[in-house]
Amino acid sequence: MSGLKVYNSLTKKKEKFTPLQKGLVGMYVCGPTVYSDVHLGNIRTFISFDVIYRYLKYSGYKVRYVRNITDVGHLVGDLDTGEDKIAERAKLENLEPMEVVQKYANGFHEMMSIFNVSPPSIEPRATGHIIEQIEMVQKILDNKLAYVKNGSVYFDTIKFNKKYKSYGQLSGRVIEELFSETRELKNQNEKKNPADFAIWMKADERHLMKWNSPWSVGFPGWHLECSAMSTKYLGEKFDIHGGGNDLKFPHHENEVAQNMGACGCTPAQYWLHSNMLLMNGKKMSKSDGNTITAEQLFSGESEHVSKGYSPMVIRFFLMQAHYRSTIDLSDEALSAAEKGYRKVIEANRFLQSIKAVTETTINEIDTKVNQTIASVYDELDDDFNTPKALARIFELVPVINSFKDGKEEFKNLSQSTIANLQKCFSEVLFDIFGLQDEYESGSNNLSASLDGVMQLVLELRQQARANKDWATSDKIRDTLAKENIVIKDGKDGSSWSLN
RNA sequence: GGUCGGGUGGCCGAGUGGCUAGGCAGAGGUCUGCAAAACCUCGUACAGCGGUUCGAAUCCGCUUCCGACCUCCA
Numbered sequence: 425m426s427g428l429k430v431y432n433s434l435t436k437k438k439e440k441f442t443p444l445q446k447g448l449v450g451m452y453v454c455g456p457t458v459y460s461d462v463h464l465g466n467i468r469t470f471i472s473f474d475v476i477y478r479y480l481k482y483s484g485y486k487v488r489y490v491r492n493i494t495d496v497g498h499l500v501g502d503l504d505t506g507e508d509k510i511a512e513r514a515k516l517e518n519l520e521p522m523e524v525v526q527k528y529a530n531g532f533h534e535m536m537s538i539f540n541v542s543p544p545s546i547e548p549r550a551t552g553h554i555i556e557q558i559e560m561v562q563k564i565l566d567n568k569l570a571y572v573k574n575g576s577v578y579f580d581t582i583k584f585n586k587k588y589k590s591y592g593q594l595s596g597r598v599i600e601e602l603f604s605e606t607r608e609l610k611n612q613n614e615k616k617n618p619a620d621f622a623i624w625m626k627a628d629e630r631h632l633m634k635w636n637s638p639w640s641v642g643f644p645g646w647h648l649e650c651s652a653m654s655t656k657y658l659g660e661k662f663d664i665h666g667g668g669n670d671l672k673f674p675h676h677e678n679e680v681a682q683n684m685g686a687c688g689c690t691p692a693q694y695w696l697h698s699n700m701l702l703m704n705g706k707k708m709s710k711s712d713g714n715t716i717t718a719e720q721l722f723s724g725e726s727e728h729v730s731k732g733y734s735p736m737v738i739r740f741f742l743m744q745a746h747y748r749s750t751i752d753l754s755d756e757a758l759s760a761a762e763k764g765y766r767k768v769i770e771a772n773r774f775l776q777s778i779k780a781v782t783e784t785t786i787n788e789i790d791t792k793v794n795q796t797i798a799s800v801y802d803e804l805d806d807d808f809n810t811p812k813a814l815a816r817i818f819e820l821v822p823v824i825n826s827f828k829d830g831k832e833e834f835k836n837l838s839q840s841t842i843a844n845l846q847k848c849f850s851e852v853l854f855d856i857f858g859l860q861d862e863y864e865s866g867s868n869n870l871s872a873s874l875d876g877v878m879q880l881v882l883e884l885r886q887q888a889r890a891n892k893d894w895a896t897s898d899k900i901r902d903t904l905a906k907e908n909i910v911i912k913d914g915k916d917g918s919s920w921s922l923n
Numbered sequence: 924g925g926u927c928g929g930g931u932g933g934c935c936g937a938g939u940g941g942c943u944a945g946g947c948a949g950a951g952g953u954c955u956g957c958a959a960a961a962c963c964u965c966g967u968a969c970a971g972c973g974g975u976u977c978g979a980a981u982c983c984g985c986u987u988c989c990g991a992c993c994u995c996c997a
Binding site for chain 1: 947957959963997
């Protein structure tokens with residue numbers, strides 16, 4: 425229950441998880457910038473935090489999960505004077521900026537739903553919080569940790585670091601080195617030093633997205649929206665802040681600075697960072713063109729895959745790696761995941777169909793199975809170790825299948841052990857990992873009647889087999905196979921499944 | 924160049940100072956009319972070179988290769 429340990433990027437250590445308020449967790453995760461279609465790398469991050477969110481809820485916490493949508497403030501190119509990404513895209517597609525935002529936000533939500541990612545408790549947008557952001561800029565100015573230059577406002581990292589000595593703590597950077605490192609290509613005369621960053625930018629005439637402020641007609645700096653919105657919905661101090669590894673610097677580092685600059689306290693207790701999805705050994709990234717969209721993966725229309733893979737196979741594939749490790753996407757790995765997914769889902773399907781078992785005494789095998797079940801949750805308590813938990817689940821699969829086959833050692837599993845297995849598989853696979861049984865194809869009327877038809881077919885085939893009429897029995901099997909229905913002959917009759 | 928993280932059996936991926944995950948593929952077997960599925964068994968892997976240790980894939984050093992961040996990025 426409270427045995428959860430999490431790896432904190434701030435301290436670089438695994439720590440016992442203790443929320444600020446007993447039983448309640450506030451979690452903020454950086455969402456997408458909606459200026460183009462999400463790719464699988466983005467999706468991985470949101471699935472990782474979905475599992476974390478689900479596990480926290482499973483563990484009995486009441487979680488307020490805030491995941492924002494950034495629809496302004498991302499700049500293009502090397503310079504802070506660059507065009508806003510959304511505005512840029514709007515020009516390109518000949519759309520109103522808000523149309524761009526809506527279009528890609530819709531696409532994002534659709535993807536999240538396809539991958540069974542739970543919606544957050546609050547999904548705030550940057551453009552909906554301009555006032556809060558302006559107020560935060562003012563607070564930082566009041567605290568003398570920012571300065572105004574030609575209508576733009578810059579965060580004064582030197583002054584901030586003198587006061588708090590903490591700039592760079594999260595990303596492991598030393599502020600002095602940041603100066604010497606920063607390339608001199610910036611025509612950033614407005615900044616006092618290169619490590620400073622804009623929290624409010626004056627917009628020029630051509631800019632499409634701009635708002636009134638005490639300093640100029642302009643727009644907020646990129647990092648500001650997360651600071652403002654996390655404060656608004658979770659308070660100045662909250663429990664977990666998450667995001668992709670690539671956001672650690674400068675985004676999260678600057679976020680911390682802004683929060684401290686405004687309220688004098690560190691925002692999140694625990695910083696969790698998920699690692700990147702790789703393809704061909706390299707980070708999946710739009711700018712490199714090293715990407716694959718989910719649609720391409722579903723349809724198989726990509727040079728990277730030989731066939732299509734379903735959303736749940738992909739989700740299962742991701743569960744096989746720890747969220748803090750990179751994972752390499754490949755055709756071979758996906759097809760291995762597909763088989764593994766099928767195996768565990770089918771074992772579960774049988775498991776859940778077991779009605780009542782004659783109660784027997786608890787024997788050695790029961791004890792062993794129950795220990796393994798307990799270990800599944802221990803693994804998840806250890807920084808959400810899904811691959812280890814999954815390994816334990818797979819140790820239980822042969823137990824279930826052996827029970828099904830009536831194997832001597834397993835046929836007398838007790839009622840309570842079966843119940844524990846059912847609970848464990850259902851909780852871990854569906855509630856925590858967020859998988860779905862794709863072979864079940866819904867509990868609709870069609871599948872129910874199909875099952876009725878299939879029972880008849882299987883019965884007829886069974887008769888044919890009893891009469892050693894192999895021609896008929898094989899014809900049934902082979903014809904069904906062409907329709908992607910697979911017949912499996914077991915000890916106590918046959919079963920079927922959709923391929 | 925700076926900072927950080929990695930190199931694990933055919934592939935993907937866990938992991939701990941000694942009890943050597945798991946999935947997929949492969950081999951053999953059981954079952955089966957055949958096939959599939961299922962079940963059982965198997966490979967003794969940890970980049971290289973040194974060192975610490977009774978003992979290291981796991982700790983330290985060096986070498987090498989790869990990646991991430993340092994500029995927008997989940």
